[in-house]
Amino acid sequence: MIITQATMDDFEGILSLIRANHINYISERDKPDGFVTTNFTDAQLEALIVNEHGVTIAKENGKVLSFAMAASWEFWVEWPFFACMIEKLPEFTFEGQTLTRQNSYQYGPICIDKSVRGTGLFERVFYASLASMRERYPIMATFINQINHRSYAAHTKKVPLMTLGTFQFNQNDYYLMACSTALTQK
Numbered sequence: 001m002i003i004t005q006a007t008m009d010d011f012e013g014i015l016s017l018i019r020a021n022h023i024n025y026i027s028e029r030d031k032p033d034g035f036v037t038t039n040f041t042d043a044q045l046e047a048l049i050v051n052e053h054g055v056t057i058a059k060e061n062g063k064v065l066s067f068a069m070a071a072s073w074e075f076w077v078e079w080p081f082f083a084c085m086i087e088k089l090p091e092f093t094f095e096g097q098t099l100t101r102q103n104s105y106q107y108g109p110i111c112i113d114k115s116v117r118g119t120g121l122f123e124r125v126f127y128a129s130l131a132s133m134r135e136r137y138p139i140m141a142t143f144i145n146q147i148n149h150r151s152y153a154a155h156t157k158k159v160p161l162m163t164l165g166t167f168q169f170n171q172n173d174y175y176l177m178a179c180s181t182a183l184t185q186k
């Protein structure tokens, strides 16, 4: 398994993993194991890979088995959901610091192919993504839909994200989570 930053060669593999795990496409039976809600146009995904260097992937035999997205708030602001999160940043404090567009970035979505869940790959991709942003930001911030229990369990038990509070968008309830980018895998 290779863990690396994605290039445009990985574009189709990332897209197909998004589709396989997106709430708009997955079956009711698969929902308890988590889902992705962010939609990307081809241009947005290309900008994330090329301009933000913001996609960490795991691949084996050329197949993308995991991705984790990460980018500046300036990148995410064009999604109404993230514009809402940005407005709420001043309401949240991490280790004594109020979250800002300058001291934090947005991580997620992350996705692990069904075939390799529960293998420890989640932790490896998570920490590789964190390391890729360490030089740029001290704080990682993210959201988790409160009905995505598997994602919440993974991000609190397998990696130590802190829950800073909750917020609502379009009648859905979310946790606002954060951690220091100085964290490394034990």
Ligand SMILES: CC(C)(COP(=O)(O)OP(=O)(O)OC[C@H]1O[C@@H](n2cnc3c(N)ncnc32)[C@H](O)[C@@H]1OP(=O)(O)O)[C@@H](O)C(=O)NCCC(=O)NCCS
Binding pocket: 021, 032, 033, 034, 035, 036, 108, 109, 110, 111, 112, 113, 116, 117, 118, 119, 120, 121, 122, 148, 149, 150, 151, 153, 154, 157, 158
């Ligand atoms: C969320 C995700 C990234 C976690 O990676 P993973 O490899 O499945 O994580 P793990 O299995 O190592 O850890 C998840 C934990 O949740 C627990 N869990 C599994 N199903 C669960 C459920 N339905 N409800 C609550 N917890 C659950 C597991 O038992 C495990 O904890 P344990 O090993 O201590 O028992 C992965 O499941 C995934 O890609 N899901 C689809 C997309 C998604 O939801 N992405 C996150 C949203 S941004």
